[in-house]
Amino acid sequence: MLNSNEIFPIGIGTFKLDLENSQKTLQALLHSFDKGQNFMSTSLLYDNGNVVDFLQKFFQEVKKDEVFLSCHLEKNVEKKEDIEKQLDEYLQKMKIDYIDSLQVHLPHSMKMPLLEIYEEMDKLVKKGKVRFLSTSNTTLEQLKELQQNFKLVSFEGVYNLECKYYENIGLMEFCQQNNIQFVCYQALRRNHIAKMNYPFLAEIAKKYDKTQNQILLNWLVKEKAVSTLIKTNTIQNIDSNLEALDFVMEKEDLKILNDFQDERFNQIEIDWKNQGGVSIDQLANQFKID
Numbered sequence: 001m002l003n004s005n006e007i008f009p010i011g012i013g014t015f016k017l018d019l020e021n022s023q024k025t026l027q028a029l030l031h032s033f034d035k036g037q038n039f040m041s042t043s044l045l046y047d048n049g050n051v052v053d054f055l056q057k058f059f060q061e062v063k064k065d066e067v068f069l070s071c072h073l074e075k076n077v078e079k080k081e082d083i084e085k086q087l088d089e090y091l092q093k094m095k096i097d098y099i100d101s102l103q104v105h106l107p108h109s110m111k112m113p114l115l116e117i118y119e120e121m122d123k124l125v126k127k128g129k130v131r132f133l134s135t136s137n138t139t140l141e142q143l144k145e146l147q148q149n150f151k152l153v154s155f156e157g158v159y160n161l162e163c164k165y166y167e168n169i170g171l172m173e174f175c176q177q178n179n180i181q182f183v184c185y186q187a188l189r190r191n192h193i194a195k196m197n198y199p200f201l202a203e204i205a206k207k208y209d210k211t212q213n214q215i216l217l218n219w220l221v222k223e224k225a226v227s228t229l230i231k232t233n234t235i236q237n238i239d240s241n242l243e244a245l246d247f248v249m250e251k252e253d254l255k256i257l258n259d260f261q262d263e264r265f266n267q268i269e270i271d272w273k274n275q276g277g278v279s280i281d282q283l284a285n286q287f288k289i290d
Helices: 022-034 046-061 080-094 114-127 140-149 171-177 189-196 199-208 212-223 235-245 251-259 280-285
Strands: 010-013 039-042 068-073 099-104 130-136 152-158 181-185 227-230
Touching (some): 039 046, 046 080, 099 152, 114 130, 114 140, 140 152, 152 171, 189 212, 199 212, 212 227, 212 235
Parallel strands (some): 010 039, 010 227, 068 099, 099 130, 152 181
């Protein structure tokens, strides 16, 4: 079994996997694993549970003990019993005995108090169905309260070159100080950062003979020391992502990336009460380029 400090820094994202070309997608996932990617995150919400169903094929080929699997507890939890029921659905669909990490996906949409949910989740750790507790998409105050009552191994949140909300409010620093691995999603903003074609980013990419996305991944992993979740359906894209780790950038270029952010994201008031505004999980979906 893997511990959180043994996971490969570029994780396997499963949101919007290409299930229409399932055999090709399976081969891509197996290629990811063969190349060292041993961290995966998934949710029953992805394609109405079909992604989790599909992952059973992956775990028929790969030993569960060799993959660190994180699963999301979703909002259809209304009473304590629903928590273990939902976990059991993950286990049954993938035909596995345990998951490594369980985390509430969207705290703002849950119908039970967060601490009560984690008390029940902790019981599942004691039962051996879950190894660790994690969380995602919380406020800094919620994270502090959870960490005070439960030992968390990771935090999954939005972070990229343009959108540095969690860094700005000190949550990433709190994670570092408390040995909580920060796992970022929307690291490339689904290619929208590259589509912006920022002159400074294009220049840095040209300097190192890399793509803009490779520059971004290198910066995130080596400079910011975060893990990332990247969904890839092709072997070519997987290899391209992994090539992002085979070079070192100069301090002057890292400073440019560290100092930049798109202030438009900072002007958005996050809706933490599920009242129809921009929730934290939708923050990076703003200001897209077609």
